[in-house]
Amino acid sequence: MSVVVGNSDFRPLLNSPTAKITGVHESLLQECEKDIIWYRENFFGKPHDNYLALESTKGPLAISVILDGGVYKALVRSIEGSERLTVEGSAVYQSTHRKLFKLGPKVENLMSAFSSGIPARSLTLVKNPGLANELLSMEERQVIRSYKFGVAYCTAGQTTEAEMLSNRHESISPGYKAFLQFLGETIELRGWKGYRAGLDVSGTNQTGTHAVYTKWQGYEIMFHVATMLPYNEKDKQQLERKRHLGNDIVVIVYQDTDEPFQLSSISSHQNHILAFVKPEGEGYRFTCAVKQGVPAFIPEIPDPPVFGRDAVSRDFFLHTLVNGERASYKSTSFAPKISRTRSVLLCDVASKHLK
Amino acid sequence: MSVVVGNSDFRPLLNSPTAKITGVHESLLQECEKDIIWYRENFFGKPHDNYLALESTKGPLAISVILDGGVYKALVRSIEGSERLTVEGSAVYQSTHRKLFKLGPKVENLMSAFSSGIPARSLTLVKNPGLANELLSMEERQVIRSYKFGVAYCTAGQTTEAEMLSNRHESISPGYKAFLQFLGETIELRGWKGYRAGLDVSGTNQTGTHAVYTKWQGYEIMFHVATMLPYNEKDKQQLERKRHLGNDIVVIVYQDTDEPFQLSSISSHQNHILAFVKPEGEGYRFTCAVKQGVPAFIPEIPDPPVFGRDAVSRDFFLHTLVNGERASYKSTSFAPKISRTRSVLLCDVASKHLK
Numbered sequence A, B: 001m002s003v004v005v006g007n008s009d010f011r012p013l014l015n016s017p018t019a020k021i022t023g024v025h026e027s028l029l030q031e032c033e034k035d036i037i038w039y040r041e042n043f044f045g046k047p048h049d050n051y052l053a054l055e056s057t058k059g060p061l062a063i064s065v066i067l068d069g070g071v072y073k074a075l076v077r078s079i080e081g082s083e084r085l086t087v088e089g090s091a092v093y094q095s096t097h098r099k100l101f102k103l104g105p106k107v108e109n110l111m112s113a114f115s116s117g118i119p120a121r122s123l124t125l126v127k128n129p130g131l132a133n134e135l136l137s138m139e140e141r142q143v144i145r146s147y148k149f150g151v152a153y154c155t156a157g158q159t160t161e162a163e164m165l166s167n168r169h170e171s172i173s174p175g176y177k178a179f180l181q182f183l184g185e186t187i188e189l190r191g192w193k194g195y196r197a198g199l200d201v202s203g204t205n206q207t208g209t210h211a212v213y214t215k216w217q218g219y220e221i222m223f224h225v226a227t228m229l230p231y232n233e234k235d236k237q238q239l240e241r242k243r244h245l246g247n248d249i250v251v252i253v254y255q256d257t258d259e260p261f262q263l264s265s266i267s268s269h270q271n272h273i274l275a276f277v278k279p280e281g282e283g284y285r286f287t288c289a290v291k292q293g294v295p296a297f298i299p300e301i302p303d304p305p306v307f308g309r310d311a312v313s314r315d316f317f318l319h320t321l322v323n324g325e326r327a328s329y330k331s332t333s334f335a336p337k338i339s340r341t342r343s344v345l346l347c348d349v350a351s352k353h354l355k
Helices: A033-042 A096-100 A107-114 A131-140 A174-184 A239-245 A311-326 A335-354 B033-043 B096-100 B107-114 B130-140 B174-183 B238-246 B311-328 B333-352
Strands: A011-012 A049-053 A061-068 A071-078 A080-087 A125-127 A146-154 A185-188 A208-218 A218-225 A250-255 A273-280 A283-291 B010-012 B047-052 B061-068 B071-077 B083-086 B123-127 B145-155 B185-188 B210-216 B219-225 B250-255 B273-278 B283-289
Touching: A011 B311, A033 A061, A033 A071, A033 A080, A033 A131, A049 A131, A049 A335, A061 A131, A061 A335, A061 B123, A071 A131, A071 A335, A080 A107, A107 A131, A107 A146, A125 A185, A131 A239, A131 A335, A146 A239, A146 A311, A174 A208, A174 A250, A174 A273, A185 B311, A208 A311, A208 B311, A218 A311, A273 A311, A283 A311, A311 B174, A311 B185, A311 B210, A311 B311, B033 B061, B033 B071, B033 B083, B033 B130, B047 B130, B047 B333, B061 B130, B061 B174, B071 B107, B071 B130, B071 B333, B083 B107, B123 B333, B130 B333, B145 B174, B145 B238, B145 B311, B174 B210, B174 B219, B174 B250, B174 B273, B210 B311, B219 B311, B250 B311, B273 B311, B283 B311
Parallel strands: A146 A218, A146 A250, A250 A273, B145 B219, B145 B250, B250 B273
Antiparallel strands: A011 A283, A049 A061, A049 A125, A061 A071, A071 A080, A185 A208, A208 A218, A273 A283, B010 B283, B047 B061, B047 B123, B061 B071, B071 B083, B185 B210, B210 B219, B273 B283
């Protein structure tokens, strides 16, 4: 085993005997991207109704409804996320009177047909033509197109967070160099125009001169490579490095040692996925330790958990990291923050139109 | 040199001494994707004017115009492509009378401010609320999200199209196997759910049992690997293979030989980019031969034209292939077809609304 759990909150993921190393086959779309597509394809630019609530038993709400070919479709945006709902027109109750005068169903009946939990009485129909655009850009602001992952190096005998941050770039092994190349491109930070992940690109090299970067499946990934960040002889904790890796949700630990890593040495509250990689033959042995509270995610890790240096293996590995980070957003550490962000965004829209 | 030009229409690209092997830094968005973004951000969901012409000196036209903060913006869609234009409101002529009654400029004056070539008199203002959606989906239909590239193998002494299609998969070299792995994932065609590039996925193995596939930067790429396609002992031309590779715009030729390839042996009219790859040390030497009429494209090929097997090299190579294919669309072989497609799409929209 390449890790020791001790009294830590991290647990290594179990390997799955049926899992395989594959490239990316399925969609990498985030939920908010699917919401955007659903709204664009079904509502936007067509006559539809938007209901807002600033305060309700479910908090602020923004609900879009359209009747499309006898079917009602709704996008229900709440602080928990968005739901894409569909219901047959015939399943929505309408009084004979409303049918006769083609008034459509009452909002209470419409909402209860979608879901029993929608507080219909708190909703206000808002007719402002700019609202559709605002709802769309609210979702757009939640799409994450860039990721920052920490990369630490453990040389012979090193087993702790402090040790993995204490190595000099001059003394890394050829195997680790090859691994950094496997991850991405070594780019010069001075004048860097892409995603900078908090690194200094002004040319004063406050965070080192280079970093490792890749554009993967359309996403930008910047790696905080500990040994490329400034080393401070006087600082045992290497705070300049910890400041970056300690704030990463995902940290890769390259183990150039057979000593198992002490998971309990991780002091960062932000780290949720620790991806341990150890050179093995022409490839890498992989152990993924996940903080308690992070839900399961794909791809599953095969048994033996070994991958090569080829494109498929790299896609598999980066896929694991990206999905691990996304799963972490749902943990108790981040879910309340994300919910709060949604609440602020929803309240902004609702208060503007309900004043 | 790994190729002989002879009397062929192909020319090897020159290497650039200043070019470097890099990953993907800039945007991979296609022009029609940029048009979609421009239209979505500036016009869609906001009150704006759409002008259509079914016949004009420029063929069918669809022009969207919006006045946004004192600036007129236009998206001019013609059979040649789309233009995103911006002009200061003050630069558009308006008579005193029109100013006084806030009528806005005449369409002739507005269009001539954007560009002298727009046949304003042929345009009709169309107020249909569904039109914006139709214009958007017209552009969406032109976005290309999947690519198919041929991959052929030349073993010792082979120098022609016929020879490169005549090899058995059982007798390929370990180096070529590694190259296929560099390209992507070997997937089973039976029941394949992704992009199939004309291959048989029904389970009857009409086009072999496996192919090489990758999802790269969000695009699907299927490789038509000649040696994985059925071999017919009785057919010298291997038509079952040529049927696929002969229809690919980009064909990769892996040279397990020092004999230069005879470019004049290429009989396909569809092939426009031939990417020759020869193993060299731990990497590959690359020669890109381009058919006359294909405009220049990035990334430039460095000198020496050698790349490794790492992620950056692979991004560089696939970037070259994708951009080579996109550049080929502008050649005389494809530009008229693409123009015709745009014409049909524009006429569909215009004739529906101008009848």
